[in-house]
Amino acid sequence: MTHAHRLAAAAAGMLLLTLPLSGCLAASISSGQSSDAASDPTASPDQPQDDTTGHEPPAECADLELTAGATLDPAALGQCVSTALVAFGSGRESIHDSETDTEVEFQYDPDFEFHTDDGTSSITYLDGTLWVDTGSGPIKGDVDSDNPDEQMAGFVADMFRIFADPAVTSDLVASAPGWKVAEPESVELGNGETVQAYRITSTGSFTWRQFPVNEFVLWYGEDWYPVASEGNLAFWGTDETVRQTYYDLGEPVEITAPTG
Secondary structure, eight states: OOHHHHHHHHHHHHHHHHTTTTTSOOOOOSOOOOOGGGSOSBOOOSSOOOOOTTOOOOGGGTTSOOSTTOEEOHHHHHHHHHHHTGGGOEEEEEEEOSSOEEEEEEEESSSEEEEEEOSSOEEEEETTEEEEESSSOOEEOOTTOSSHHHHHHHHHHHHHHHHTSHHHHHHHHHTSSOEEEEEEEEEEOTTSOEEEEEEEEESSOEEETTEEEEEEEEEEETTTEEEEEEEEEEETTEEEEEEEEEESTTOOOOOOOOOO
């Protein structure tokens, strides 16, 4: 695979990530190794931990009923989830799909920024600029560049500016026909902790901005604490199930522009 092709693959994965990272979904980022152990976000230990209590929910979530059996209005839920993650300001997440497991650091300062590095490739999004490094040094995105790699990274950065807007997350969730809350279950996070979270599932398939969404699942702890999400989407000729779990929410992260 040529360097341009590796960059395009990494950039396409990052574009998938932006679709709902402000609150819902993510996708593969780089060519990491898959892990069967991470294929299911739920676990059932005898004594699960729970670090999701004592959290003050955003005002957009206060009137939503987070109890087993409740049905939730898609538009109201969209407003809630689009603010629930942003309210923490920063944190980390694990992203899993059929081929990769990736760890991401993110923050809203005030806009969405993130960094990931699996030892083989790294991607940084900071101040509206995307850097991609697949082993030959960082490529800074620039849509006006004559370099096709820089053009590709610049194009993806422009997509980030659109899809990182929390309003896009709200629109995605609002597109579902409805949402149903199930009993709390144990969910294992990327840092090894296990928490209790309500499973909230779309009541049917739907289409979001011409993209077919076969199923979408959200996991939230008490007081609308973001825990995990999973979606099955058809995107650019692929049919992929992508899962993410959040941890260390509110903990500071440091995201800097790459050098070299």
